[in-house]
Amino acid sequence: MNNHDKTPVTVIGLGLMGQALASAFLRAGHPTTVWNRTASKAERLVADGAKAAATATDAIAASPLVVVCVTDYTAARDLLDPADGWDGRVLVNLTSGTADQARAMAAWADERGATYLDGAIMAAPDVIGGDALIVYSGPRDAYDAHEGTLSSLGSGTRHLGDDHAVTAFHEMAVLSLMWNMLNGFLHGAALLKAAGVDAASYVPIAAQGIGTVSAWLPGYARSVDDGEYPVLDSTLDGHLAAMRHLVEASESLGVSAELPALVKDLAERAVGAGHGEGGYAVLVEQFAKP
Structure with missing residues (x-):
C-alpha cells in the first residue's frame, strides 16, 4: 500500500x-x-x-x-x-x-x-x-x-x-495504580537502604512480587464487581498483622511510616466494620467513601 x-x-x-x-x-x-x-x-x-x-x-x-x-x-x-x-x-x-x-x-x-x-x-x-x-x-x-x-x-x-469521559476516568485510575506502585517500591527501597541494602538488588525481587500481585487482579476485579470478598490470598486480619509489622520496621529504621500507616488505618476501619475474616478486596469499600 x-x-x-x-x-x-x-x-x-x-x-x-x-x-x-x-x-x-x-x-x-x-x-x-x-x-x-x-x-x-x-x-x-x-x-x-x-x-x-x-x-x-x-x-x-x-x-x-x-x-x-x-x-x-x-x-x-x-x-x-x-x-x-x-x-x-x-x-x-x-x-x-x-x-x-x-x-x-x-x-x-x-x-x-x-x-x-x-x-x-x-x-x-x-x-x-x-x-x-x-x-x-x-x-x-x-x-x-x-x-x-x-x-x-x-x-x-x-x-x-x-461516553467521552470514560478515557479520563481510566487515565486517572491508571495514574493511581502507577503512583501507588512506584511509591511502594520507593518506600521499600528507602527501608532497605536504611538497612544497608542497595536498591538495585531489590529490583528483581520487586519485579517478581509485582508479577505475583498482577496475577491476583482478575479475582480481585470479580470481588469488586460482585460486591463479595472471599479470601483469595489471605484474610484481611492476616494482611493487617503484616501491615503493623511494616510500620514497626519502618519506624525502627528511621524511615517514614506514613504510607504503610495510611494503609493500616484503612484496613483497621474495615476490620472494625466486621470484615477481618474476608478478603483484602473489601478495602475497595473504604476507598469508595468520601
Whole structure:
C-alpha cells in the first residue's frame, strides 16, 4: 500500500509526545501534517517527510483526522478556538484532563461540525508506535473509521465506550495504580537502604512480587464487581498483622511510616466494620467513601 492509500493525518502540538505521535504516523506511511506555535519544533519531522502547516486552520484543512496533544485542555482550547474548518473532521484529543473537560470538548467540537474522540496515552513517548496502550472513547463509528490509522500509534489501541469521559476516568485510575506502585517500591527501597541494602538488588525481587500481585487482579476485579470478598490470598486480619509489622520496621529504621500507616488505618476501619475474616478486596469499600 502506498502513501496515497493511507489516511492523511494532522498532529497539533509538537512536544515530546506530539513529536512521537507524528513520527509514528510517518513510519506507518500516513501523509502527516504538523503544526506548533513554535515552528522550529517541526523541523525534524519535516526532514522525515512531514508537511508543516503555516497556521492551525491550514493544519486542520489538510487532513480528515486531526490529533491534538498538548499540556492541558486550556492549552488545547487556546490553540483550537481561533481555528476554522472543522466541519466533517474527526478530532482526537490525546491531552490529559478530567472527565468534565472531555465532555465540554465534545460539545465544543459538535458545535463546529466535528466528531470528537477523547483519548488517553498510557505509555511513554519512546514506545509510541510499538506496544503502547492508547485508549479512546466517543462515537464508535468514528473510532472504527480510523482504527487502522490510530493503531499506528500503538498495538494496544482500544475503544472503551461512547461516553467521552470514560478515557479520563481510566487515565486517572491508571495514574493511581502507577503512583501507588512506584511509591511502594520507593518506600521499600528507602527501608532497605536504611538497612544497608542497595536498591538495585531489590529490583528483581520487586519485579517478581509485582508479577505475583498482577496475577491476583482478575479475582480481585470479580470481588469488586460482585460486591463479595472471599479470601483469595489471605484474610484481611492476616494482611493487617503484616501491615503493623511494616510500620514497626519502618519506624525502627528511621524511615517514614506514613504510607504503610495510611494503609493500616484503612484496613483497621474495615476490620472494625466486621470484615477481618474476608478478603483484602473489601478495602475497595473504604476507598469508595468520601
